[in-house]
Amino acid sequence: MRLFYHSEIRESDVEVVLNSEDSKHIVRVLRMKNSDQLYLMDGKGFRYMASIIDANPKKCKVRIDNQEEMPKAGKGLHIGIAPTKNMDRTEFFIEKAIEIGVESISFFFSENSERKNIKLERIERIAISAMKQSRKFHLPSLHLLKNFNDVLSTTMDQKFIAYVPTQTTEYLFSKIKKEGDIMVLVGPEGGFSEKEANRAKEAGFDWVSLGKERLRTETAGIVAVQLMNMKTFI
Template identity: 45%
Template sequence: MHLFYQPDIRSNESTHILTEDDSRHAVKTLRLRVGDSVLVTDGQGNRYSAVIHTTDPRRCSFRLTDVQTTPPRPFSIRICVAPTKNLDRIEWFIEKAVELGIERISFFFGQHSERRVLKMERLEKIAVSAMKQSLQSYLPKLDDALSFSELLKTITEEERFIAHLPNDEPPVNLAKRATATGQYAVLIGPEGDFSDKEIQQAVAAGFQMVTLGPNRLRTETAALTACQLLNFINA
């Protein structure tokens, strides 16, 4: 069954219009016809059963037939990551993290960051595509990039981790530090790693230092590994 994204859908209205991109995809690529069944999500947990009403490649319409609401997961994952110099890598992370399951992705510019610009519109399209591809009903929140100190002010999650090896104590893997059904925030540094000042700020804000395994990982690999580990302990 094909899944489409309609963020402003209203269940009390009988007919709705797909976006122009989705309309073209439905009519030209998928060759859907009047009466064909589809699924539509608003990205907030609601998944609607619907049938195609008209097949205009610019304004393909559909009628709702049923709705199911998926409750939020009993845990939440927020990965806070410094954008990579090569933007393709961060795009890859977003796609795979959404497929695995994640509630929020926050970006920050650290002292050692090489990239200082992000095209959020493109990243949001990648997240939407991954949500539809993996047949999920929740669209993760993507936050505009902040400075590291400003990012720390936004953290409300109770379980806080920074992927950095401590110098004065044995490293503990994230999978052993985190507890099931938690609300997690994980900091992943840029290619040049966190500065000493940033590490001090994170520790002062309640972040625990953790390792993600014995190997040195690229930024995007570390971010995805953290996401997978937290999903795994809640499986």
């Protein structure tokens, strides 16, 4: 059954009006009619079965038939990343990170960042679409931080920064532990500055390597998420 996103469904809601984009898609493209059924999700873990009661192509109205709370993966994976110069790459990263299963993504700008702004609405659209596609029901929280210091104030059990000053910097996978939330920071194209890496260390972030290869920012992000994800298998 088709699945649509609606962020503002309250427990007391019996009827809900869908936004114009979804309404048009439902009525004009899918040619759904009154009493046809669909699923709604709110990104907060609930899935609602609903029936169309007014197939209006601008504001399609549905009646909620039942609601179900979906289990949260709760793997506790968090990533902080500097947006890439080319936004397509960051968007691809977001999609992949959500598929693999992150709980939050924090964007920050650092000394070597070529990009100094990012549109949170656009990011949210990508995230919602990735969540739907991968059949998840919890939208990861998305944070836009003004500067690098803000990301350092996080209270996670395991904190890492992908910064490789020497050949012997330890591989992330060999440092992660099964229990507790985990966060990895990934820098911009030019990497973290030494000053930033030191500041992170003072804030309790361990320096780690993501492997022997030279990776682009978005690849480093995907690899970091995948390595964190392995804590659920160790």
